[in-house]
Amino acid sequence: MNKQPGQYFGQPLQRLEDQPLVRGQGCFAADISFPYQLHMRVVRSDHAHGRILSIDTSAAAALPGVVAIWTADDVADIPPIDFREGSVEKLAPFRQHILAQGKVRYVGDPVAVVFATDAYLAEDAADLVRVDIEELVPLLSADDAPQEFSPGLLTEATICSQGYGDVEAAFKQAHAIVELDLSIGRHTGVPLETRGAIGRYDAARDVLELHGAAKVPHRNRESLAKMLSRSTTSLHLYEGHVGGGFGVRGEIYPEDVLVLVAALRFNRPVKWIEDRREHLMATNHSRQQHHRIRAAVDANGLLLGIENEVWHDQGAYIRTHGTRIADMTCGILPYPYKVPAYQADLHFRLTNKTPAATYRAPGRYEANFVRERLLDAIAIRLGLSRIEVRRRNLIRQEEMPYEAPLMALGEHIVLDSGDYEGLLDKSLASIKCVELEAEVAARKANGELVGLGLAMFVEKSGLGPTDGARINVDSSGTVEVVTGGASVGQGFETVMAQVCAETLGVAYTKIRVVHGRTDRIEYGIGAHASRATVMTANATREAALLVRKKALTVAAELLQTPEDQLDIANGIVFRPSQPQGPSISLGEIAQRLRPLSPNRGDHIPGLCAEGWFNTDHQVYPYGVFIALARIDPGTGAVIVERIQIAYEIGRAINPMLVKGQIMGGFAQGLGGALLEEFRYDDRGQPLCLTFADYLMPTLLDVPPVEILLCEDAPSPCNPLGIKGAGESGIAAAGAVIASAVEDALGLPGVIRSLPITPHMIKDILRKSSGTPVEMCP
Amino acid sequence: MKAASFQYYAPTSIADVVALMAEHSDAGIRILAGGQSLVPTMAYRLARPAHLIDINRIAGLDQITDHGEFLEIGALVRHEGFAANRLPARLGAILAHIANHIAHRPIRARGTFCGSLAHADPASEWCLVAATLEAELIAESARGVRTISSADYFRGIMSTALEDDEFLTSVRIRRPADDTLFGFFEYSRRHGDFALAASLVSFQLTAGLMQNVRLGLGGVEDYPRRLAEVESLLEGQSPSAAVFTRAGDLAAQHVNPSAADVDYRIELVKTVVERALQHANETT
Amino acid sequence: MKITLTLNGNKHQVDVEPRHTLTDVIRDACGYTGTHLGCEHGVCGACTIIVDGEAIRACLMFAIQADGRTIRTIEGLAQGNTLHPLQEAFVKHHALQCGYCTPGFLMLATHALEKNPDITDAELQDVLSSNLCRCTGYQNILAAVQDARDTMRTPS
Numbered sequence A: 001m002n003k004q005p006g007q008y009f010g011q012p013l014q015r016l017e018d019q020p021l022v023r024g025q026g027c028f029a030a031d032i033s034f035p036y037q038l039h040m041r042v043v044r045s046d047h048a049h050g051r052i053l054s055i056d057t058s059a060a061a062a063l064p065g066v067v068a069i070w071t072a073d074d075v076a077d078i079p080p081i082d083f084r085e086g087s088v089e090k091l092a093p094f095r096q097h098i099l100a101q102g103k104v105r106y107v108g109d110p111v112a113v114v115f116a117t118d119a120y121l122a123e124d125a126a127d128l129v130r131v132d133i134e135e136l137v138p139l140l141s142a143d144d145a146p147q148e149f150s151p152g153l154l155t156e157a158t159i160c161s162q163g164y165g166d167v168e169a170a171f172k173q174a175h176a177i178v179e180l181d182l183s184i185g186r187h188t189g190v191p192l193e194t195r196g197a198i199g200r201y202d203a204a205r206d207v208l209e210l211h212g213a214a215k216v217p218h219r220n221r222e223s224l225a226k227m228l229s230r231s232t233t234s235l236h237l238y239e240g241h242v243g244g245g246f247g248v249r250g251e252i253y254p255e256d257v258l259v260l261v262a263a264l265r266f267n268r269p270v271k272w273i274e275d276r277r278e279h280l281m282a283t284n285h286s287r288q289q290h291h292r293i294r295a296a297v298d299a300n301g302l303l304l305g306i307e308n309e310v311w312h313d314q315g316a317y318i319r320t321h322g323t324r325i326a327d328m329t330c331g332i333l334p335y336p337y338k339v340p341a342y343q344a345d346l347h348f349r350l351t352n353k354t355p356a357a358t359y360r361a362p363g364r365y366e367a368n369f370v371r372e373r374l375l376d377a378i379a380i381r382l383g384l385s386r387i388e389v390r391r392r393n394l395i396r397q398e399e400m401p402y403e404a405p406l407m408a409l410g411e412h413i414v415l416d417s418g419d420y421e422g423l424l425d426k427s428l429a430s431i432k433c434v435e436l437e438a439e440v441a442a443r444k445a446n447g448e449l450v451g452l453g454l455a456m457f458v459e460k461s462g463l464g465p466t467d468g469a470r471i472n473v474d475s476s477g478t479v480e481v482v483t484g485g486a487s488v489g490q491g492f493e494t495v496m497a498q499v500c501a502e503t504l505g506v507a508y509t510k511i512r513v514v515h516g517r518t519d520r521i522e523y524g525i526g527a528h529a530s531r532a533t534v535m536t537a538n539a540t541r542e543a544a545l546l547v548r549k550k551a552l553t554v555a556a557e558l559l560q561t562p563e564d565q566l567d568i569a570n571g572i573v574f575r576p577s578q579p580q581g582p583s584i585s586l587g588e589i590a591q592r593l594r595p596l597s598p599n600r601g602d603h604i605p606g607l608c609a610e611g612w613f614n615t616d617h618q619v620y621p622y623g624v625f626i627a628l629a630r631i632d633p634g635t636g637a638v639i640v641e642r643i644q645i646a647y648e649i650g651r652a653i654n655p656m657l658v659k660g661q662i663m664g665g666f667a668q669g670l671g672g673a674l675l676e677e678f679r680y681d682d683r684g685q686p687l688c689l690t691f692a693d694y695l696m697p698t699l700l701d702v703p704p705v706e707i708l709l710c711e712d713a714p715s716p717c718n719p720l721g722i723k724g725a726g727e728s729g730i731a732a733a734g735a736v737i738a739s740a741v742e743d744a745l746g747l748p749g750v751i752r753s754l755p756i757t758p759h760m761i762k763d764i765l766r767k768s769s770g771t772p773v774e775m776c777p
Numbered sequence B: 001m002k003a004a005s006f007q008y009y010a011p012t013s014i015a016d017v018v019a020l021m022a023e024h025s026d027a028g029i030r031i032l033a034g035g036q037s038l039v040p041t042m043a044y045r046l047a048r049p050a051h052l053i054d055i056n057r058i059a060g061l062d063q064i065t066d067h068g069e070f071l072e073i074g075a076l077v078r079h080e081g082f083a084a085n086r087l088p089a090r091l092g093a094i095l096a097h098i099a100n101h102i103a104h105r106p107i108r109a110r111g112t113f114c115g116s117l118a119h120a121d122p123a124s125e126w127c128l129v130a131a132t133l134e135a136e137l138i139a140e141s142a143r144g145v146r147t148i149s150s151a152d153y154f155r156g157i158m159s160t161a162l163e164d165d166e167f168l169t170s171v172r173i174r175r176p177a178d179d180t181l182f183g184f185f186e187y188s189r190r191h192g193d194f195a196l197a198a199s200l201v202s203f204q205l206t207a208g209l210m211q212n213v214r215l216g217l218g219g220v221e222d223y224p225r226r227l228a229e230v231e232s233l234l235e236g237q238s239p240s241a242a243v244f245t246r247a248g249d250l251a252a253q254h255v256n257p258s259a260a261d262v263d264y265r266i267e268l269v270k271t272v273v274e275r276a277l278q279h280a281n282e283t284t
Numbered sequence C: 001m002k003i004t005l006t007l008n009g010n011k012h013q014v015d016v017e018p019r020h021t022l023t024d025v026i027r028d029a030c031g032y033t034g035t036h037l038g039c040e041h042g043v044c045g046a047c048t049i050i051v052d053g054e055a056i057r058a059c060l061m062f063a064i065q066a067d068g069r070t071i072r073t074i075e076g077l078a079q080g081n082t083l084h085p086l087q088e089a090f091v092k093h094h095a096l097q098c099g100y101c102t103p104g105f106l107m108l109a110t111h112a113l114e115k116n117p118d119i120t121d122a123e124l125q126d127v128l129s130s131n132l133c134r135c136t137g138y139q140n141i142l143a144a145v146q147d148a149r150d151t152m153r154t155p156s
């Protein structure tokens, strides 16, 4: 494997995506319109929990321009939205129907839909739909005793358990037992573009189209085809520009299905654009979990065993992911440390809140917070430094690949490669930890509340098993890479173009990358779980190698030179030994390979190829966060002054884009740590339905992120050696900020939940007797 | 989030405004000034005025006039209008400083001083200014013109003495003595957000002692008000960190937060009062 | 009601209801979809445009209020094929990921630099804190605007 950056590979090249976007020529969901389209508006439940007694649509239906109003009875033939990874019998009763049947289970639950000729009018009509609901007592916390979900079924849908080793024995022989009660608040991705879906039925071709798709168009096509009893080839999903995904956009929601059903029934295009109020109550929430975690340690601070009991607040229904986040939380929690015995039991509980699912680094943001809080607590308990306790417990480089007896995303965890301690040392050196600690000590002595935080984590990326790509060179020499990947704004096109350019030998600006369209390629894994780069880039490389091979074969005949004496650069096949000698462009070769070309010879037509990449295992990148935070004792405000993120990426195809991912991820992570939280009142009314209540970080809240990007441990699992990066900046953000804030307060064990609000800080300061305990750095 | 329908009027004179208001006051009529509070509430359909009077085409309302004894702020003076003003030095500086705490530039380019007073958000900076520095509000209706003093104006959360048919044409602020010092401090979760607590103070220093102390608090109770107990504590004292701390503590004892997080707001009161005093002291 | 908007130099006569927001009319009636909606209640800044020389939130103005006014949107920023220095800088500094917030930031920054070509870094941070971006973490946006400011100041 060549570690040197190539002409394109490894270069911080400008993005191909940017030109239309800076000119206002992007095509986002709301920008798509079709002649004669109808506008859909959803009528949502105002109650957190209740029985639908009646729905009166007469006043709404009387408005001129209203075409139809549907309630559950009108879509009784449509099954509930299924899990992407296949049915799970036990969880099936908790799936969401596209319109609520009989009961409403959260504020925002769709109960009816209005179709009208204009968006303003549709909203007027929706306002006139009278929904009579008999209110039931809502269940608002996963900590409370489970209630009846439906006759014979409890709101504790299942318990997810994973574990190994003799935990009981570990605790029996422990030198000390450290126990913490920790929780993570409810927050989520909140992309700046709300969701949107435009359904269109083309009767002439008998094709049903969904525009505004994202994330996993191919997988969603399969699910939707099943729900609508159509063949997959007669249903197509189209991804345009996507204004941020972060895990929440691109899952199948009731509205996606509704626009399709309506487009079919009315034989008219149907457009739905979510508004922000709806978004905050309808689009997946995430993260809310309560952990009771116990560690058994020996006298040297070595972990002997961990017990992790979790209460997961799923919200009102189980959506497309099933219990994935729960499984991930339990599976990844111990790493990067060696834990001889481990047991996790997660109570997967439904409540009367917006359903929850994946948000960037699902399960890891939570688990990293919990595990790193635990390590800090162990350090304090044993009088060790926070660095030392981690160093002692890290899995060593010699132990790689490290087979872990746990599962993540349905696979056995095998930590593929890495030098965790090496990265820890590098990051301490890079931030000049010794000097920094001295500076912090001096400021503390001066009465300031400042502190340092440290957090380590293992990421996962590149879930397989297989992805393909097709490359075609046209006779102008333009290269088209058709992928089944998806772009949610991360620079997918540029990255694929860089891989193709490097492998094939063409300028990356000559490459067009197709993604997110089921009509162009049969299969695709989309963009989630940081897998696009790993899987699709390697597939693109495979396809490019095949095209290259074919081009060289043809050129060798024409130039009467053996293939191994030829090279391709800038789209020209030439002899490196004789740069001014005979040459031929890829466009000319493509011209010769046209089906009717008299010069084609015996070659199969077209300068094109399909490449596939298979992998058995995910790859596990890792990182170290160090933060410096200050507290304003007067207001309780937390100011993150510095943040350094060291991340082992294997190989970075475009370091500029990787850094962009890390910076953006951190900003979101900081939001979840300090600002963002969906609060409810005791009747289950959501209190955060505006951007003045759901607080996301602005420019002034996010410090510059100091990034240490390492390429020391290329992944052995793929030829490019790459590991994903999409979730690294957020993964340990909550963990590190909590650690720094607790150090600033000088009160061990006081930071037990996220977000850390100024209110909470003032409470801690008031309740503490005022004598801070010295924490070891 | 599209507003419900309404009738729209864009009169060009105050007389037309009050006539329209008299005609439609029963049917739900609202004035549209900067729209920075009203339009979001209409988008959420929390407000559904049947008639909307856009005052933005009335000439002459966008002036801050210095009448010597008082300043008169017209109904179309935007928040941004205080950024670079020609007001008496110290007063001008504090108003510009305060304006910078209201939302963000594009909102300040539209939102108005008088609109803030009419809207009467408990955390509004301009309401705090009006409550602390003696202000008079000029309300005009078909029934005539009346003057409401700031002490009588605020009634509750977003509730004022203004009648449904009244148009707030201007607000007058008594011009403080030129040697008056001002201090302001507010805390909000993010820059530009509504304050969780804010305090404005003014005093003169005579022979090193604080005189004519005014101390207002906003964002904590239903509407901003002066804290008489704290003012009398400070009156005649020489400014010092210890006195400011005592003032903060006393303020905290005399407030009655309307928000749910009572304990926290009370703690914030201490901080903002103390820091507003420090701010004033630093400007000497 | 019929109104006339001068949009990026072109006159548009459109028929609107009083309740139609300026953003909806620019996008749906005039076809300039580069101006985005992120919240429709004035907080996110995705809809920022320049009306009669002021950067404003277009979701908080009714189109009818803009009758007869001069409006600049993202589509008017480049001169044909030549990008505005701010657009160049956004590309160069990777100041956009999904690009949804980008038109709003570009119009906000355009206005800030036109009003004060010598705007300080601290003032820029203050101005730019008005808009939300969920992707970039802001640092590259700030760097891009600073760079554009410096380029536009230096006469080349």
Ligand SMILES: Cc1cc2nc3c(=O)[nH]c(=O)nc-3n(C[C@H](O)[C@H](O)[C@H](O)COP(=O)(O)OP(=O)(O)OC[C@H]3O[C@@H](n4cnc5c(N)ncnc54)[C@H](O)[C@@H]3O)c2cc1C
Binding pocket: B030, B031, B032, B033, B034, B035, B036, B037, B038, B039, B040, B075, B101, B102, B103, B104, B107, B110, B111, B112, B113, B114, B115, B116, B118, B119, B121, B123, B124, B125, B126, B166, B167, B168, B169, B192, B193, B194, B195, C041, C042, C043
């Ligand atoms: C994101 C955001 C952040 C904000 N942050 C702050 C903040 O930190 N501090 C703050 O104080 N404000 C803040 N605001 C509100 C902003 O300052 C508004 O401009 C202000 O509250 C109202 O002024 P307006 O001119 O926009 O009034 P409008 O929105 O036009 O009107 C508000 C109300 O007052 C009535 N009204 C307006 N003018 C008159 C008049 N002359 N006579 C009678 N009635 C009248 C209207 O009918 C309406 O009921 C924020 C707004 C936004 C969108």
Ligand code: FES
Binding pocket: C036, C037, C038, C039, C040, C041, C042, C043, C044, C045, C046, C047, C048, C057, C058, C059, C060
């Ligand atoms: S859409 Fe106008 S500010 Fe968000």
Ligand code: FES
Binding pocket: A192, A243, A244, A489, C095, C096, C097, C098, C099, C100, C101, C102, C132, C133, C134, C135, C136
């Ligand atoms: S680039 Fe996506 S919101 Fe800013």
